[in-house]
Amino acid sequence: MVEAVGDVRTERERRAEHILDTAADLLLRHGYRRVTIDDVARSAGVGKGTLYLHWRSREELFLGVLLREMAELLDELVECLRTEPADVLPHRMGSLSYLAAMRRPLTRAMFVPDVDMLGKLVHTDAGQAVQARKTQINLVYYRTLMEYGLVRPELTLDQLVFGVSATNLGFYSATALLPSALDISVEDRAASLAHVLRSAFEAPDALDHPDLTTVAEQLVREYTRFRDVCRVEALGRGREVQASTTKSTGE
Amino acid sequence: MVEAVGDVRTERERRAEHILDTAADLLLRHGYRRVTIDDVARSAGVGKGTLYLHWRSREELFLGVLLREMAELLDELVECLRTEPADVLPHRMGSLSYLAAMRRPLTRAMFVPDVDMLGKLVHTDAGQAVQARKTQINLVYYRTLMEYGLVRPELTLDQLVFGVSATNLGFYSATALLPSALDISVEDRAASLAHVLRSAFEAPDALDHPDLTTVAEQLVREYTRFRDVCRVEALGRGREVQASTTKSTGE
DNA sequence: CTGATGACCAGATTTCGTATCTGGTCATGT
DNA sequence: ACATGACCAGATACGAAATCTGGTCATCAG
Numbered sequence: 001m002v003e004a005v006g007d008v009r010t011e012r013e014r015r016a017e018h019i020l021d022t023a024a025d026l027l028l029r030h031g032y033r034r035v036t037i038d039d040v041a042r043s044a045g046v047g048k049g050t051l052y053l054h055w056r057s058r059e060e061l062f063l064g065v066l067l068r069e070m071a072e073l074l075d076e077l078v079e080c081l082r083t084e085p086a087d088v089l090p091h092r093m094g095s096l097s098y099l100a101a102m103r104r105p106l107t108r109a110m111f112v113p114d115v116d117m118l119g120k121l122v123h124t125d126a127g128q129a130v131q132a133r134k135t136q137i138n139l140v141y142y143r144t145l146m147e148y149g150l151v152r153p154e155l156t157l158d159q160l161v162f163g164v165s166a167t168n169l170g171f172y173s174a175t176a177l178l179p180s181a182l183d184i185s186v187e188d189r190a191a192s193l194a195h196v197l198r199s200a201f202e203a204p205d206a207l208d209h210p211d212l213t214t215v216a217e218q219l220v221r222e223y224t225r226f227r228d229v230c231r232v233e234a235l236g237r238g239r240e241v242q243a244s245t246t247k248s249t250g251e
Numbered sequence: 252m253v254e255a256v257g258d259v260r261t262e263r264e265r266r267a268e269h270i271l272d273t274a275a276d277l278l279l280r281h282g283y284r285r286v287t288i289d290d291v292a293r294s295a296g297v298g299k300g301t302l303y304l305h306w307r308s309r310e311e312l313f314l315g316v317l318l319r320e321m322a323e324l325l326d327e328l329v330e331c332l333r334t335e336p337a338d339v340l341p342h343r344m345g346s347l348s349y350l351a352a353m354r355r356p357l358t359r360a361m362f363v364p365d366v367d368m369l370g371k372l373v374h375t376d377a378g379q380a381v382q383a384r385k386t387q388i389n390l391v392y393y394r395t396l397m398e399y400g401l402v403r404p405e406l407t408l409d410q411l412v413f414g415v416s417a418t419n420l421g422f423y424s425a426t427a428l429l430p431s432a433l434d435i436s437v438e439d440r441a442a443s444l445a446h447v448l449r450s451a452f453e454a455p456d457a458l459d460h461p462d463l464t465t466v467a468e469q470l471v472r473e474y475t476r477f478r479d480v481c482r483v484e485a486l487g488r489g490r491e492v493q494a495s496t497t498k499s500t501g502e
Numbered sequence: 503c504t505g506a507t508g509a510c511c512a513g514a515t516t517t518c519g520t521a522t523c524t525g526g527t528c529a530t531g532t
Numbered sequence: 533a534c535a536t537g538a539c540c541a542g543a544t545a546c547g548a549a550a551t552c553t554g555g556t557c558a559t560c561a562g
Contacts, residue, residue: 036523036524036525037524037525037526038524038525041537046535046536047535047536047537048525048526048536048537049526049527049528049534049535049536049537050534050535050536052525052526052527053534053535056526057525057526058524058525058526135431158434158435159439159443159446161431162425162429162431162432162435162439162440162443163443163446163447165425165429165431166421166422166424166425166429166432166440166443166444167418167421167422167447168421169420169421169424169425169428169429170417170418170419170420170421170422170424171417171418171421173417173420173421173424174413174416174417174420177420178413178416178417178420180386180412180413180416181413181417183409184409184413188410188413189413189417192410192413192414192417193417195410195414195451196414196418196447196451199450199451200446200447200450200451287552287553287554288553288554288555289553289554292508297506297507298506298507298508299507299508299554299555300506300507300508300555300556300557301505301506301507303554303555303556304505304506307555308554308555309553309554309555
């Protein structure tokens with residue numbers, strides 16, 4: 001087993017971050033379809049092969065960009081939860097997520113979805129895997145809310161998950177699909193979403209719930225963990241050193 | 252002016268309906284992209300030119316199919332409203348519409364939207380015009396509800412329109428975009444939509460409102476009128492007899 | 503004379519072979 | 533040990549020729 005020197009590891013990370021910065025910039029300016037590996041390498045000032053030292057394919061590289069974006073978004077949410085525990089409530093979480101996602105072009109494109117910017121990226125198998133992850137963390141969220149009685153007691157978990165997901169989907173898609181949505185400010189749209197989520201899914205007395213802080217802390221823990229996973233995966237595993245020739249038995 | 256014998260007019264209509272039947276069948280089986288004007292004419296057993304006696308273009312013909320489908324859907328809703336005035340309430344209307352739309356492959360494709368079946372049809376200018384019509388009739392519906400105090404009093408018309416539209420959009424899109432939606436029956440999805448619409452937009456005492464029957468009747472009138480417009484437009488205006496050469500002054 | 507028809511045409515679409523581009527590898531250099 | 537860019541196969545873009553199809557209208561039937 002190799003215990004690398006701290007410096008080396010950090011250097012790798014810095015480079016990976018820099019490449020992601022470049023890729024994000026190009027992605028934003030030209031769209032997934034038009035940005036080539038060579039473009040990214042040249043703009044980042046590294047050799048093309050170097051990219052493959054971090055990510056196994058073009059797809060993984062750009063997925064890394066998206067993952068890092070998600071991580072930043074999670075950071076924002078965690079920050080909110082820390083300063084204001086009541087933000088765990090579905091209607092607060094919902095509108096905060098909506099606003100945060102809409103503020104960032106890349107996440108907005110991801111949710112809307114902007115086919116011109118991200119193209120087929122989200123529809124690849126790896127892209128679906130990311131979506132699945134998001135679903136998974138959401139499930140944790142819903143389950144926790146339910147456990148602590150913050151949602152309407154008459155709802156089953158399935159009903160909650162489907163209902164909230166469908167509702168959110170509608171508001172996210174509205175930007176692109178409802179022409180009338182353009183006449184309404186983002187804030188008003190977020191407020192509308194909050195209203196729907198609160199009245200349809202939130203327990204009436206949720207705001208006065210005694211365990212609000214506990215739930216918030218628990219969610220902060222979960223989200224932080226998930227954010228870290230996203231961060232790490234964003235930087236790429238590179239080509240796993242596969243002991244092919246030498247049967248290195250751990251030395 | 253020509254007052255045609257009743258028979259002739261009916262004959263025209265019968266033919267138009269028959270052509271629409273054929274077109275609908277082909278549309279369902281092969282999709283908009285693949286069905287040609289010749290296919291429809293041949294299958295319907297009429298000359299190609301005959302189609303242009305009813306519709307000005309291929310696009311209008313297939314839009315006719317959709318319009319007739321919408322008319323049938325409206326018929327269903329009107330029937331519900333007649334037998335049960337309480338169905339005017341947003342949550343009832345919402346789930347009834349959802350169920351009716353999902354039951355019919357063509358309307359489902361229209362709402363979902365199934366890009367393979369309808370292709371670019373809905374995105375043409377004429378297609379957008381149909382959408383605009385739908386928006387318009389919806390506006391009438393919302394305005395009426397508001398006028399009679401059947402929706403939450405704190406909501407403005409804009410908030411109501413946007414909120415309900417976005418919510419609906421989410422549930423309609425869920426079929427295609429949320430993988431988890433497939434594990435839930437159509438009825439349960441409709442029930443979920445109803446729950447959201449009721450709790451978010453409906454006045455708490457709406458069910459006991461004294462004017463429910465009046466509102467239902469008014470809506471029946473509006474919807475019937477709209478349905479008739481759809482029916483007529485579905486059969487096509489054909490080439491308007493444009494007195495070009497002869498200045499026919501009624502003779 | 504009215505109304506239906508299908509041969510006809512221009513423009514759109516598809517096909518298919520060629521040329522270019524690009525993701526990914528790896529021998530080489532540092 | 534690690535970074536690099538020349539290199540290659542397969543994907544993609546391109547373009548011209550061939551085919552198809554929406555729409556028209558001269559012609560014909562009743």
